[in-house]
Amino acid sequence: MIRSVLFTLIFLPGCSQPLPPAMASDSALAPSEIRSGLTFLQPETQALQADDFSNPSYLWVDHGAELFSRTPPSGGEACATCHTATNHPQEGAAAHYPAYDEASKSLVNLEGRINLCRERHQSLPPLAYESEDLLALTGYVASLSRGVPVSVSIEGQAAPYYEMGRAYFFQRKGQLNLACSQCHNEHWGRQLRGDTISQGHGNAFPAYRLEWQAFGSLQRRLRDCDAGIRAEPLDYGSELYTAVELYLGSRASGLPMESPGVRR
Ligand code: HEC
Ligand code: HEC
Numbered sequence: 001m002i003r004s005v006l007f008t009l010i011f012l013p014g015c016s017q018p019l020p021p022a023m024a025s026d027s028a029l030a031p032s033e034i035r036s037g038l039t040f041l042q043p044e045t046q047a048l049q050a051d052d053f054s055n056p057s058y059l060w061v062d063h064g065a066e067l068f069s070r071t072p073p074s075g076g077e078a079c080a081t082c083h084t085a086t087n088h089p090q091e092g093a094a095a096h097y098p099a100y101d102e103a104s105k106s107l108v109n110l111e112g113r114i115n116l117c118r119e120r121h122q123s124l125p126p127l128a129y130e131s132e133d134l135l136a137l138t139g140y141v142a143s144l145s146r147g148v149p150v151s152v153s154i155e156g157q158a159a160p161y162y163e164m165g166r167a168y169f170f171q172r173k174g175q176l177n178l179a180c181s182q183c184h185n186e187h188w189g190r191q192l193r194g195d196t197i198s199q200g201h202g203n204a205f206p207a208y209r210l211e212w213q214a215f216g217s218l219q220r221r222l223r224d225c226d227a228g229i230r231a232e233p234l235d236y237g238s239e240l241y242t243a244v245e246l247y248l249g250s251r252a253s254g255l256p257m258e259s260p261g262v263r264r
Contacts, residue, residue, distance in 0.1 A: 028251065029185060029199060036255055037198035040189070041264065045210070049262035057139060057208040057260030060132070060215040064140025067133060076122045079137075094145040095257050098246045100157040107161045109242050111138050111217060129236035135215050139206045142259035149256060150203050152249035161239075165247030168240060174231030183225075195264060200225075201252040202245060204261025211264060218245055221263075 038046060048054050069080040083090050098109040101116065108116060114137050115126035127134035154162040169180045183192070184200030191197075205218035212220070219241045223233035234241045 040196040040198045060136045061139045064136035090144045092148045094142040095148040145257040149254045150252045161243040165243035174229035176229040178229045202248045203255045204258040207261035
């Protein structure tokens, strides 16, 4: 079959890793085998993430901390005025995103939630996706959840988004006709173009990628994966990518938040 020939071509021989346990193509990961992408990285990259002084992400996170406590030039309150240790604390908050927002009747990820606060509570326009300021604020807020187990709600109004994200994960697409699941469920642990394929969790994002030489969002990472299989990447902030983020969060339940991570 043409399809399997393509697949063999992509998964080049010469991999030194043991094969993962065989799984039916529709299966999810067993809870006992969930592993962070961190465990598949080279020791040098792991060390960069582990040391806050060498982790380049902190250029963004420190800027985010500064923005968080800055009073908007137009007046109004700083994020830090409303968010304190006792009032809407930010510690642990990022581990629950994406989440359904009643007021806008939509699923919002952390970037979207921060922009909601700008619009609703600071009368400021939303920051552009992947702008330095939104990355900085998202990175700072996410850093306050480091070590907190990923735990998203897929109940109630969030349920349809979960289904949408899950369907995308298993859907074959692009010129290579591959699904996320084929790499991240069925071939994790194997080599692909110099990377060891991980299970595709989002717990390290936003993260600094050496390939980007920059800090970037989870959706930027998803766009790279879609581009890698020659599929048209979705728009930043699209409902579907946010739904995929929710599915990934549910799939990664219990993994510690690592953002700001470092990846290859
Ligand atoms: C052809 C194989 C392939 C496909 C298909 C693929 N990816 Fe990936 N993905 C990779 C590789 C290689 C990396 C970088 C190494 C790794 O797995 O962390 C990666 C990284 C990731 C990461 C970052 C993991 C981390 O810890 O840094 C996420 C999240 C991810 N992929 C999600 C997805 C999603 C969602 C899809 C479907 C839209 C997808 N991938 C499709 C190969 C693939
Ligand atoms: C005037 C007060 C106010 C300001 C200023 C404000 N927020 Fe909020 N924020 C809230 C309230 C209240 C909530 C709870 C949800 C709601 O009512 O909108 C919230 C919710 C959040 C959440 C979700 C927390 C959770 O546990 O789900 C995040 C993240 C957040 N804000 C980040 C920020 C950031 C970042 C800024 C600055 C850009 C900011 N907020 C500015 C009042 C504020």
